[in-house]
Amino acid sequence: MAEFKFPTEEIELPSKGLLYPKDNPLSSGKVEIKYMTAKEEDILSNQSFIEKGNVLDKLLESVIVSKIDLKDLVIGDKNAILIATRILGYGSEYKTIVNGKTETIDLSELENKEFDSSSMIEDKNEFAFTLPHSGTKITYKLLTGHDESKIERELKGLKKINKNASYEASTRLKYTLTSVDGETEKKDIREFVDNYFLARDARAFRQHLTLTSPDVDLNVTLDSGEEVVVPIGLNFFWPDFGDSSSN
Numbered sequence: 001m002a003e004f005k006f007p008t009e010e011i012e013l014p015s016k017g018l019l020y021p022k023d024n025p026l027s028s029g030k031v032e033i034k035y036m037t038a039k040e041e042d043i044l045s046n047q048s049f050i051e052k053g054n055v056l057d058k059l060l061e062s063v064i065v066s067k068i069d070l071k072d073l074v075i076g077d078k079n080a081i082l083i084a085t086r087i088l089g090y091g092s093e094y095k096t097i098v099n100g101k102t103e104t105i106d107l108s109e110l111e112n113k114e115f116d117s118s119s120m121i122e123d124k125n126e127f128a129f130t131l132p133h134s135g136t137k138i139t140y141k142l143l144t145g146h147d148e149s150k151i152e153r154e155l156k157g158l159k160k161i162n163k164n165a166s167y168e169a170s171t172r173l174k175y176t177l178t179s180v181d182g183e184t185e186k187k188d189i190r191e192f193v194d195n196y197f198l199a200r201d202a203r204a205f206r207q208h209l210t211l212t213s214p215d216v217d218l219n220v221t222l223d224s225g226e227e228v229v230v231p232i233g234l235n236f237f238w239p240d241f242g243d244s245s246s247n
Helices: 038-044 047-052 055-063 075-090 145-161 168-176 186-195 199-212
Strands: 008-012 030-034 093-098 101-106 127-130 137-140 177-180 219-221 227-229
Touching (some): 030 075, 055 075, 137 199, 168 199
Antiparallel strands (some): 093 101, 127 137
């Protein structure tokens, strides 16, 4: 049988590749992906992947043509690839349930947020920020898939100690911060998060991250005038999997 070449598309990353080392293919700011086929639909319906929560990662591993490590991606760039994969696989029309009513969103209208790299330190994935209430100077990085895996493992361990407690917010901060007032030791960063990171400073920092991180702008205005955030879950790719309002 003659070899069949799948059509591919090149996707522009919201980060423009600026967050990655020069020797990483992601530094080009582009990723090549192929169109979805029946093989990818099998991945989406794989119950083992669904139960493990890694079905979307398995999907991306299958469609990405570029020689990259999926875990190197920051979250915003990963979102861009997910959305492009959905459009190439099923078109740009996305029907979802909002307040009990079916709404149709045109995914092709979503645009990458403008990424301001001026606050980057030494042209790498590290940024400076001064906490507005305490005046503490911090540096931080944008989390990658490698960081997310470490956070997930730590949270599972903490749950074994106290299954009723929630540690996610503080744990994510511990992996996000790279220094506090010049101190770079992990133990010092962890102590600061646990004992000295004011709640109002943490809120301001999260707002800062949302505004400045490279990503796709997922905010859309419906015909009714209501503003919503486009949910990205399993049914984002295959609506038959259930009600998208549950994501």
